Amino acid sequence: MAAGNDDDYDAASAVAEFHESRGGVHGLLESGVTTVPLIFLTPPTASPWSPSPAAFAFPVVDLSLPRAHTVELVRAAASSLGVFYVTNYHGVQQTTATTIIDSAISAVRAFHEQPRAARSAFYSASLSARPVAYATIPNPALRPGQPAAHPLLPWRDSLIVQFNDGGGSSSSAQPAGDDLPQVCRDDLLEYHRFLTGFGKEIMALLSEALGLPAERIDQALQVQGSPMVCHYYPPCPEPARVVGAREHTDASLFTVLAEDRVGGLQVWLDDDKGGGDGGWVDVPPVTGALLINIGDVLKVISNDEYKSVEHRVVINSSQEARVSIALFFRPANCGESDFFGPLPELLTEGRPARYKNLTFPQLMNYRRELGHARSSLDGFKI
Ligand SMILES: O=C(O)CCC(=O)C(=O)O
Numbered sequence: 047m048a049a050g051n052d053d054d055y056d057a058a059s060a061v062a063e064f065h066e067s068r069g070g071v072h073g074l075l076e077s078g079v080t081t082v083p084l085i086f087l088t089p090p091t092a093s094p095w096s097p098s099p100a101a102f103a104f105p106v107v108d109l110s111l112p113r114a115h116t117v118e119l120v121r122a123a124a125s126s127l128g129v130f131y132v133t134n135y136h137g138v139q140q141t142t143a144t145t146i147i148d149s150a151i152s153a154v155r156a157f158h159e160q161p162r163a164a165r166s167a168f169y170s171a172s173l174s175a176r177p178v179a180y181a182t183i184p185n186p187a188l189r190p191g192q193p194a195a196h197p198l199l200p201w202r203d204s205l206i207v208q209f210n211d212g213g214g215s216s217s218s219a220q221p222a223g224d225d226l227p228q229v230c231r232d233d234l235l236e237y238h239r240f241l242t243g244f245g246k247e248i249m250a251l252l253s254e255a256l257g258l259p260a261e262r263i264d265q266a267l268q269v270q271g272s273p274m275v276c277h278y279y280p281p282c283p284e285p286a287r288v289v290g291a292r293e294h295t296d297a298s299l300f301t302v303l304a305e306d307r308v309g310g311l312q313v314w315l316d317d318d319k320g321g322g323d324g325g326w327v328d329v330p331p332v333t334g335a336l337l338i339n340i341g342d343v344l345k346v347i348s349n350d351e352y353k354s355v356e357h358r359v360v361i362n363s364s365q366e367a368r369v370s371i372a373l374f375f376r377p378a379n380c381g382e383s384d385f386f387g388p389l390p391e392l393l394t395e396g397r398p399a400r401y402k403n404l405t406f407p408q409l410m411n412y413r414r415e416l417g418h419a420r421s422s423l424d425g426f427k428i
């Protein structure tokens with residue numbers, strides 16, 4: 047934020063005061079706020095955030111289809127859109143999977159809708175190094191040259207859970223300590239257990255769809271599902287003037303998203319896919335299905351064979367809260383000396399490496415300084 051600017055100074059105080067209230071956006075509504083505070087508002091000159099301009103049928107990959115067919119569907123979706131749904135998870139009845147997903151969504155809703163004192167115990171404006179934290183995560187800067195994000199805060203509260211499975215072993219992960227709030231502990235643990243096997247399956251498919259052995263990427267990067275970020279988008283009196291999540295790509299290999307039936311997620315589709323010059327397109331929820339978003343790490347190691355999809359969340363409703371859970375599958379070994387880059391098997395003379403080797407901390411630092419949108423890999427391009 048620019049120093050010496052009175053407007054920015056006031057905004058900074060307002061943000062600090064909001065965090066000190068420890069009740070999140072939902073807390074504002076509980077205290078009877080009927081107009082949206084300035085720190086959440088997009089500038090009046092900005093174009094409204096909803097409704098979304100176009101409709102599009104996103105692919106649903108049925109995992110019970112023959113393998114070759116599934117691999118081909120995954121390849122087509124990951125390389126053209128960077129986003130797809132999946133159903134019929136291996137080894138789990140679809141009805142059981144739907145129950146596990148729905149229970150996790152209900153548990154997240156229960157956490158965010160419990161009395162304020164119970165949730166504010168977890169509130170932490172600084173998220174680093176805590177196994178479990180509850181907060182409204184400030185909007186990041188979007189692009190180089192944009193020092194502050196507007197609006198400063200999204201219309202969203204999040205419960206962030208760090209899992210640690212000891213370096214990518216196949217045993218299921220446990221949250222660090224018994225720190226999960228009791229109201230959602232069992233359901234979120236069960237959901238995470240379910241997604242641990244599911245994530246391996248998705249990683250294997252994505253690997254095969256690049257023409258690589260199924261275990262290639264997991265062996266190289268020790269993929270693990272963490273953090274789990276459990277979002278709550280309260281209803282808003284002025285939905286078109288707030289943002290649920292600003293446009294961004296995910297800093298993951300891929301992200302698995304579960305959501306309730308309210309909707310609000312949109313992805314940016316280029317030219318021919320969205321119609322015309324490209325645009326924001328609604329991703330309507332599909333009951334019982336999980337959404338896979340390809341992230342920046344997979345874009346790099348696939349040497350741009352896969353797209354990392356840019357997405358955002360609009361607030362659709364002045365009546366209903368929306369719940370979603372994003373589980374980020376990332377390299378377990380993500381220290382200062384753990385480099386990754388385009389996989390050598392994918393490189394040819396005609397298609398040389400498009401990215402330098404980089405580490406996960408470098409990627410995160412670059413995003414912190416220069417933005418989370420489509421440009422978030424620019425600094426690593428060759
Ligand atoms: O809530 C959603 O639909 C998306 C959340 C998201 O994009 C994220 O957590 O990175």
Ligand SMILES: [Fe+2]
Pocket residue numbers: 294295296301357372
């Ligand atoms: Fe995201």
